[in-house]
Amino acid sequence: MALTSRRAGRRRLRRFTRRDLVVLGVLLGIPVLLDLVIVWGPTLASIGLSFTSWDGLGDIHWVGTDNYKNLFTNYPPFWPAVRHNVLWLLFLGLIATPFGLLLAVLIDRGVRFSRFYQSTIYLPVVLSLAVVGFIAQLILGTDQGVVNTILGHRENPIDWLGDADLNIWMMMIAASWRHTGYVMILYLAGLKSVDPALKEAAAIDGANARQTFFRVVFPTLRPVNVIVGVITVIEALRAFDIVYAVNKGRNGLELLSVLITDNIIGEASRIGFGSAIAVVLLIVSLGFIVTFLVQELRGARDR
Amino acid sequence: MSADISTGAPPRPAAAPVTVPKSRPRKGRWGVHIFLTAVSLAFLAPLLLAVYASLRPYEDTAQHGYFSWPHHLSFDYYRRAYTESGMGKYFANTLLIAVPAVLVTLFLASFVAFAVSRLKLRGGLVLLIFFTAGNLLPQQVIVTPLYVLFNKIPLPWWMSDSLMMYDSYWAVILVNIGFQLGFCVFVLASFMRTLPQEIMEAAIVDGAGVWTRFWHVTLPLCRPALAALGTLEFTWIYNDFLWALIFISNPDKLPITSSLNNLRGQFFTDYNLLAAGSILVALPTILVFLLLQRHFIAGLTLGSTKG
Numbered sequence: 001m002a003l004t005s006r007r008a009g010r011r012r013l014r015r016f017t018r019r020d021l022v023v024l025g026v027l028l029g030i031p032v033l034l035d036l037v038i039v040w041g042p043t044l045a046s047i048g049l050s051f052t053s054w055d056g057l058g059d060i061h062w063v064g065t066d067n068y069k070n071l072f073t074n075y076p077p078f079w080p081a082v083r084h085n086v087l088w089l090l091f092l093g094l095i096a097t098p099f100g101l102l103l104a105v106l107i108d109r110g111v112r113f114s115r116f117y118q119s120t121i122y123l124p125v126v127l128s129l130a131v132v133g134f135i136a137q138l139i140l141g142t143d144q145g146v147v148n149t150i151l152g153h154r155e156n157p158i159d160w161l162g163d164a165d166l167n168i169w170m171m172m173i174a175a176s177w178r179h180t181g182y183v184m185i186l187y188l189a190g191l192k193s194v195d196p197a198l199k200e201a202a203a204i205d206g207a208n209a210r211q212t213f214f215r216v217v218f219p220t221l222r223p224v225n226v227i228v229g230v231i232t233v234i235e236a237l238r239a240f241d242i243v244y245a246v247n248k249g250r251n252g253l254e255l256l257s258v259l260i261t262d263n264i265i266g267e268a269s270r271i272g273f274g275s276a277i278a279v280v281l282l283i284v285s286l287g288f289i290v291t292f293l294v295q296e297l298r299g300a301r302d303r
Numbered sequence: 304m305s306a307d308i309s310t311g312a313p314p315r316p317a318a319a320p321v322t323v324p325k326s327r328p329r330k331g332r333w334g335v336h337i338f339l340t341a342v343s344l345a346f347l348a349p350l351l352l353a354v355y356a357s358l359r360p361y362e363d364t365a366q367h368g369y370f371s372w373p374h375h376l377s378f379d380y381y382r383r384a385y386t387e388s389g390m391g392k393y394f395a396n397t398l399l400i401a402v403p404a405v406l407v408t409l410f411l412a413s414f415v416a417f418a419v420s421r422l423k424l425r426g427g428l429v430l431l432i433f434f435t436a437g438n439l440l441p442q443q444v445i446v447t448p449l450y451v452l453f454n455k456i457p458l459p460w461w462m463s464d465s466l467m468m469y470d471s472y473w474a475v476i477l478v479n480i481g482f483q484l485g486f487c488v489f490v491l492a493s494f495m496r497t498l499p500q501e502i503m504e505a506a507i508v509d510g511a512g513v514w515t516r517f518w519h520v521t522l523p524l525c526r527p528a529l530a531a532l533g534t535l536e537f538t539w540i541y542n543d544f545l546w547a548l549i550f551i552s553n554p555d556k557l558p559i560t561s562s563l564n565n566l567r568g569q570f571f572t573d574y575n576l577l578a579a580g581s582i583l584v585a586l587p588t589i590l591v592f593l594l595l596q597r598h599f600i601a602g603l604t605l606g607s608t609k610g
Contacts, residue, residue, distance in 0.1 A: 017512060019514075027415075028414070028418055031434075031488075032430070034477070034480060034484065038445070038478055038481025039438075039481055039482065040437060042445035043440060045448035046445065049448065056451060106335050112336075113339075119596060120347050122592075123347070123350070123592065124350075126585075126588040126591070126599070128544060128588070130584075131563070131581045134563060134581045135353050135581060137577075138353055138574050138578050177346065185604060188604075230439065238442060240443070240545060241544040244544070245563075257443045260446065261446070261545075261548075261549070264549065265450075271447055278443055278446070278447060281443060285439065289440070
């Protein structure tokens, strides 16, 4: 992104022809407009609507921060949903992501069949989360589910997906099934671009494998770490399909995304209220997005 | 930082990537193999079990459980899943959404990426941020206003039989394009940055306009990146669940991921049938992955391995 720094001054004189300007105007204009209408406009509108009460049809009433007060004090599913989202984030961040990194490091050592390992571990990533949800039901179901059969609980099965204390864990495991492969592929690409000389130098200095990895290799993976971090956070905040496919996100599977969806397409559409939940989600994710962009900008400036 | 971006194929683990310390015994290797094999099997198991279940009649599994020897095996459930849920129609719906969405996204995104990374426009960085950040927002943040908006936009009959943007493919296609643009711009811009600048300079000397420099000079060099992104985007849009759930109300227009619900009975769900349905839904993405694995992985890693 050397638009301002490198040779900008010398280049500026080379003007675009009128035809060039038309091409630029149209082909930049359309995507910008589209992104404004589809992404940024609605984001701002969500913030605005969160201070109103509206059923989508009648008049819009300004209610100030009432939606937020209700949300925090008077809406039973809210705090469980927040807790589940946080749990989801911790689970992906502390278990699935490090596991993906571990697999990447092992595969990167150049063992035989690495191509096979890589493909099979990556395979779940291409499945839709809805399908993952159905497969989870097949495996964890009460009547003839595989897990209950293996555990010998056919008479008195554990309700993995129905028990409000257990099901969120099962969903997180299922989500990790996909997340791990994704993280692994990203790290594999990152590891392959690490200069082998670095590792050699570390080995010559007498560093063991662990020291080499944590002190030498891992720090050079910073760009990948940033991306993986953002993906992990975003996945955790976006989690929706999988719980929705299992039980529409009820009974222990409440998530912020589900609450928003329920408030729009549920029986009573409470658009203002749904927007307030969306704003909470927005604020949390913005924190991470800004971190990511700052990293990117810094990288861009160095380039 | 090295600006290493894998193009078509992810670089093979170069001839001798790590000088394996001589002292490292064989045993470590075996441990790694056993561990990786176990993980691979664990990752494959759910899919294999779904395939296995889908091949067996309900009575068989009801009596013996899913984890038992089969007494009958047949592809009957696949036939039923296909016909009972009307999967052919839903598959066509998905293509109707995914194909235009992917093509338009790639086209628009590659131009934005070109402008941002190759033209040295002022404000290019702002543009890049504008798109990239948009893609990172959770979908639910933008879903409510879009729902309201689409309910207010009338469309002529020939475009949508609901006479509205809501409940039409246009809504889903447009949202997919708008939402995926950010990711594609981000990836393509970082790819184009690695192309040699001399080519552009030569084109400028030849008097090539912006369009020629984009379409005839830059795009042909981006084929690997476009193939990779196209594969990836197609799978994502194919797998999408939320947009159609919210913007489509006519059950006949739903895409394939939603058709699985048709296989659930009201009182009784035959999970073997559902398994067959799930496999059928997953099959195109699995095939795409197996056939175009390289592109797929390259697509995912294009954006991430830059310095």
